[in-house]
Amino acid sequence: MDALMNNAKNQHASGIKNILQLGQSFPNHHPWPRALITSEIWHELIQGLANGAWTLLGLWGEPGVVHLAVYEEASGTLSVASLPCPDGRFPSVGRRHPPAQRLERSITDLVGLQTTDASDGRPWLDHGRWPLAYPLGTASIPPRSLAPYPFLPAEGESLHQIPVGPVHAGIIEPGHFRFTANGEAVVRLEERLGYVHKGIEALLNGMPLERAARLVSRVSGDSTVAYGLAFARAAEAATETVIPERAHWLRALMAELERLANHCGDIGAICNDAAFALMLAHCSVLRERVLRTSATCFGHRLLMDCIVPGGVSADLSPDGIQAMRELITEFRHRFPPLIDLYDNTASLQNRTVSTGFVRPALIKQFGCGGVIGRAGGRAFDARRQPGYPPYDQLDFESPVLTDSDVNARVWVRIREVEQSLTLIERIVQKLPTGPIKAEIQRPGEIREGMALVEGFRGDVLVWLRLNADGTVARCHPRDPSWFQWPLLEAAIENNIVADFPLCNKSFNCSYSGHDL
Structure with a gap:
């Protein structure tokens, strides 16, 4: 196993294709390659994402396996790596590469696969109101009983919170925005989405x-x-x-x-x-x-x-x-x-x-x-x-x-x-x-x-x-909004509350495309 890991590290400089060649390829996956890989190769992919060698394109799951799509800008190569999860668990990508965090939380909500070392284990799409838990999993499980959603704290003097949504003044889709502000200046914005989850991936099965x-x-x-x-x-x-x-x-x-x-x-x-x-x-x-x-x-x-x-x-x-x-x-x-x-x-x-x-x-x-x-x-x-x-x-x-x-x-x-x-x-x-x-x-x-x-x-x-x-x-x-919504939180920091609608409109992320 150590030899395999060293081999993977040596292949890192040669590109994503060479790394995936260490796994078992799927000949009927087109037009880009997909490979079944080991946890050692999975960790090497996480390292490459964290170092900026590759870009995360998607992360999704199904019973017993999790899939990671990456893009290598230098070669223009797209690839999919699939990691078997026989025990229903997989190493967290989001712990080293934050863009994956919400995707991992969604995998847990939809499929039931758990990350072994996640930095954020809160539910994302599941608000505790679905008729069953883990709807893309293999078993029909009664709905989960979820505690009130714990928003992240912010410490400092004279801070106050402003909750906005999920119902808004305009005729738009629902989303909750929790502002922590010092006067008018926004110290932190945290989003909570998932209100328009429609079960599209489950509906597609067998169509x-x-x-x-x-x-x-x-x-x-x-x-x-x-x-x-x-x-x-x-x-x-x-x-x-x-x-x-x-x-x-x-x-x-x-x-x-x-x-x-x-x-x-x-x-x-x-x-x-x-x-x-x-x-x-x-x-x-x-x-x-x-x-x-x-x-x-x-x-x-x-x-x-x-x-x-x-x-x-x-x-x-x-x-x-x-x-x-x-x-x-x-x-x-x-x-x-x-x-x-x-x-x-x-x-x-x-x-x-x-x-x-x-x-x-x-x-x-x-x-x-x-x-x-x-x-x-x-x-x-x-x-x-x-x-x-x-x-x-x-x-x-x-x-x-x-x-x-x-x-x-x-x-x-x-x-x-x-x-x-x-x-x-x-x-x-x-x-x-x-x-x-x-x-x-x-x-x-x-x-x-x-x-x-x-x-x-x-x-x-x-x-x-x-x-x-x-x-x-x-x-x-996978909607582009998955990688844009988190940046809206960064965009409003140190701006005033009144500028949030302006920032939000300039992003125009999709609620529906994100929530599926």
Whole structure:
């Protein structure tokens, strides 16, 4: 065993692939490798994550095994390591690598697997109100009796707590925020989520592929294209199905429409929380314009169920192409004055500049993607690396800033709106002809697939195992918000309580995508 550990350490410098080669590989896992590993290799992976050699992409479990997905930036490699847990326990990743802590707590809540040395053993998704405990485990266990949730203490003179939520003043999803403040200055923010847990992973078990695709695309309604694309690509990878070229391009068109609509909504909402309602009004008009164009072109305002395993369910007609061109023309006319308005309103800049700063080192440690990551210097964009069609045939920029405040997150959104307009224009120009859907191959045996795609919030991961008859044996969707919510706690520190809505809107994390 010592020799194996030394071998693993020697392989560390050679990359994640060499380390996983020490385990037992799964030949039916596509397009990236998965290996069954020993606890010694598991500890080596934890060391690599803690040292910053790799980025945590996902951590999930099922009865008797826990899975760890990691990304190696230098080689662009994604890999999955699976550790058997015959005694129902596994070594904690979160003890050395904090981004894993909430994921580990969720594994315990859902599957019943326990960490041997966790730094935080509190329940996360389970609030003691489920009809049974450990719903993804092997046995039906009565619900757990949970003590009141113990929020972390903060010590110091003149500190007071402000509880906010889970029910909020607006029509938004529930989440609890516990502020510890000294006067108006926030000393600590601690979140409690899980209020909109829907049991999606349990519902997916045994589902036919088409029905599962519909459910996954509803994990977070504003990211239906991203989730639909991730699930479809995972299914196509598992079954080694090749889809038509036109389908790839139509999928990218839908993804950019979704990004365009959500970024417009976010820019307006951030400005509204700084008491500048005029920007919200104009941005809401542009967002509505995108939604109506989506409905005209593909039959649904939010593009639900337009991406399916094997391709797409709706084609773009000549009238749709004209509608897209009209949308681009209108945006290029109306959006630049809004940028000038934002940039030249001193009272607005006073609220956004230097507010909600997140240290770039923390962003890198958490592998935080999307706008939050790129506003803090992390250039990761799943459209580029690992990449997927047709973005490898499109020239575009992923704007990156380093100020890492509310203002930077607004500007990244502005630049991404401009890039999406250019991408939509080029996709419409280059859209190939041909069929839009292929038949998914029947697996005939247990097969697994994984996909990572870029949504408007960041990278969405879907890991999928199919039974021989094509039904879902296990599916794990991972929202980018898992690695963004913790950083919101860091963003509000040393800011005033009144700036929390501004910070929160600039993050716009998903409750539903996180809580599953």
